[in-house]
Amino acid sequence: MSSTETIIAAPGRLSARISLNELIRYRDLLYFLTVKNFIIKYKQTLIGVAWAVIQPVMQMVVFSIIFGKFAKIPSDNVPYPIFVYSALIPWTFFANSMSACNSSIINHAGLISKVYFPRLLIPLSAIGSQLIDFGISFIVLVGIMIYYGFPFATHLFMIIPLILLTIMTTIGFGALIAALSGIYRDFRHIVPFLLSIWMFLTPVIYPASLIGSRFEFLLNLNPLTGIVSGFRSAILNQPFQWNFLFISLIGSMFFFIIGILYFTRAQNRFADLV
Amino acid sequence: MESTPVIQIQNLSKQYRLGQKVAFDTLRDRLGAFLHKNPLPLLTDQKVVRALRNLDLEVYPGEVLGIIGFNGSGKSTLLKLISRITPPTAGEIKIRGGVSSLLDVGLGFHPDLTGRENIFLNGAILGMKRTEIKAKFDDIVTFSGIEPKFLDTPVKRYSSGMYVRLAFSIAAHLDSDILLIDEVLAVGDYEFQKKCLDKIDNITQSRRTVLFVSHNLAAIERLCDRTIVIDKGQKVFDGKTAEAIEHYYSLHKRQANPDNLLDPGIVRTGTGAVRFAGVQIIDKQMQPKTEIAPDEEITIQLDLDVQKPVNHLRIAIIIKNRLGQTLAQLYSKDSRHDFGTIEKNTSILCHINHIPLNPGNYYLDLWIADRVEVLDFVEHACDLVIRRKTLVSNGKIHETQYSGNVFVECKWDW
Structure with a gap:
């Protein structure tokens, strides 16, 4: 720790702005909190990390049976399982991160009231541990692509900027939800059903092309639309819908800034509320 | 004594809302205020606890400052404000140097994590870098007296003594310029408490600044040169430790009623x-x-x-x-x-x-x-x-100086 810093703690001014330096100084804590969240999630389960593989695969199987087989939802002429899995990769990461952020402040109440560290590390580490599952879901993807004989085409390179976009979106909404549920307990109950509605408003189980052009604009307001259809295009080697992606990028940046700003403003009150 | 204080506190106040802490800021209140254009319910005076009132304090480098006061007097609030856990309602705190606060031992300890994992997690929570923890790892384990073979066991299998010893050992190896310590000595068995006091003794001799809150007046007397007394959110005494303890004690002495000495504020x-x-x-x-x-x-x-x-x-x-x-x-x-x-x-x-x-x-x-x-x-x-016995001999009033608590009647001879 530097020995000549001066901290001025007057009301309102207390970490009212985000200190990037401070986040960098505490990067080891981010790492350990992330690892902790990941370890305790799978500790004392019989098959451990294998759950991170089984969960998305089971979801894919169930969705394929219900929506692909029975409901016969069109899947742009690709096998439904790989069609739905390509969208479930970003969606599951996003939704699980939101649930983790939703309870993160309350789960760390003991720490918040007893020691200082940049509070943003709490939602960030909640998202960080989901990132490990996110990585594992790509390994499963490779297996599925080989099984269905899908080519690893050039569009796949778009995965990397898409992953970054997904993470940015997740951090923005995650910080927002963490702060809101930290202050207003009501959000702990709102978020789960908000997420289930959100999934159906996002083209996860159905193709974006299913929505007529009249409602396309509405679909675009949801930053997840661009991400999910982007992932699908990259994996299934289909043409990208750049207008979706562009609007998604703008929306994500907007929510990233709003989320971080709101969290930074709200964080001073956590210690007195939890 | 060096001239620039490491901690400079001016006119510091902190208010809390009484009872249910969120009573005036629930989503329902916000929505109601928004829909009906009602202002948010205002906080009335009776519903506010003034945990600290207009406190000024300067602490100089290398000082070991004791903070004493009754339960709820505001001692812990003061440490929370200095350690930036919660913002003040008014006033200003200036700090020169890195601060570590030990308001509790074993912060962030997770029962499912092993001793080793918890050392790293807790060390990082207290503000240590990974490399720093690695370098001190063996010292921490030795100090805690925990056998290395237990390090890869989840701490939920530890006895409560082992748990506390490990937790304190990590805290004892912090070396920031300013240490804030609250009541952490009230843990562990007698042997370990003694070891901890010795460790704090060492820390205080290393020219670091320590703020020490405790009900253990014996520990305060042993460790601190200067002590402040806080009562009802205000600093009522600031000076030599012995006098501070005297002052603290005099706060206890209310208008005693001989027909019932029972203190009305007892718990x-x-x-x-x-x-x-x-x-x-x-x-x-x-x-x-x-x-x-x-x-x-x-x-x-x-x-x-x-x-x-x-x-x-x-x-x-x-x-x-x-x-x-x-x-x-x-x-x-x-x-x-x-x-x-x-x-x-x-x-x-x-x-x-x-x-x-x-x-x-x-x-x-x-x-x-x-x-x-x-x-x-x-x-x-x-x-x-x-x-006190006042002896009058040779026309002079002679007050006996007593030390020790026990009165032993004795006669001297030669």
Whole structure:
């Protein structure tokens, strides 16, 4: 720790702005909190990390049976399982991160009231541990692509900027939800059903092309639309819908800034509320 | 002493909302205010707790500052404000140097993580870097006295002693410029507490600045050169530790009522089947007193409020000095006294032929139990004040200086 810093703690001014330096100084804590969240999630389960593989695969199987087989939802002429899995990769990461952020402040109440560290590390580490599952879901993807004989085409390179976009979106909404549920307990109950509605408003189980052009604009307001259809295009080697992606990028940046700003403003009150 | 303070606090205040802390800012209030264009309900004066009021403080490099005060006086709030856990309502704090706060031991310890994992997690929470923890890892383990073979066992399998020792060991290896310590010594067995005090002794000798909050006045006296007393959110004394403890003690001495010495602000534990309703200290002439002379013959009368009949009562009066150390325990069972069955309110008498205490301030804890459970336990129930003897010899008033608590009558010869 530097020995000549001066901290001025007057009301309102207390970490009212985000200190990037401070986040960098505490990067080891981010790492350990992330690892902790990941370890305790799978500790004392019989098959451990294998759950991170089984969960998305089971979801894919169930969705394929219900929506692909029975409901016969069109899947742009690709096998439904790989069609739905390509969208479930970003969606599951996003939704699980939101649930983790939703309870993160309350789960760390003991720490918040007893020691200082940049509070943003709490939602960030909640998202960080989901990132490990996110990585594992790509390994499963490779297996599925080989099984269905899908080519690893050039569009796949778009995965990397898409992953970054997904993470940015997740951090923005995650910080927002963490702060809101930290202050207003009501959000702990709102978020789960908000997420289930959100999934159906996002083209996860159905193709974006299913929505007529009249409602396309509405679909675009949801930053997840661009991400999910982007992932699908990259994996299934289909043409990208750049207008979706562009609007998604703008929306994500907007929510990233709003989320971080709101969290930074709200964080001073956590210690007195939890 | 160097001229620039490392901590400079000006006009610091902190208010809390009383009771349910979120009562005035729920989503319902916000929505209601938004929909009906009502202003948010305003905080009224009665519903605000002023935890700290207009506090000024300067701490210089290398100082070991003690902070004492009753429960709820604002000591812990002060540490929380300095460590940036919560923002002040008004005022300003300037800090020069890195601050580490130890408001609790084992912060962030997760029962499912192993000892090794918890050392890294807790160290990082306290602000250490991974490389720093790695470098100190062996020292931490050695200090805790935990066998290395247990390091890869989840800490939920540890005994509570092991858990606390490990937790303290990590904290003891912090080396930031300013350390804020709250009550962490109240942990572990006697041996380990001693080790911790020695470690803090070491820290205080390393020219680091330490702020130390404790109820353990003996530890404060041993470690701190300067001590502040906080009462009802205000700094009421700032100076030498010995004088601060004297001042703290004088806060205790309220307008004592000889007919009932029982402190009105006491905190009780126990089932409540029987309560201590009153205490009198009666001298030989059967007069209730607030002060007694050394070596005087006294009777302590305890008035019992009996809610339901009890038998096989055991009663203890614990005499403590102002540092909180137990000097004597007067236990009815030791005297083989059986009170039989007690059905209604009554008074119990305890006769003491000579009270073997030097002049000074002491206090009593009262304890009552039946055969199975504690009925009432009152810590710091009342004061016991032993008057100074004033000797007048050769026309001069001569005040004896006493040290030590115990009065031993003796004669000198040659």
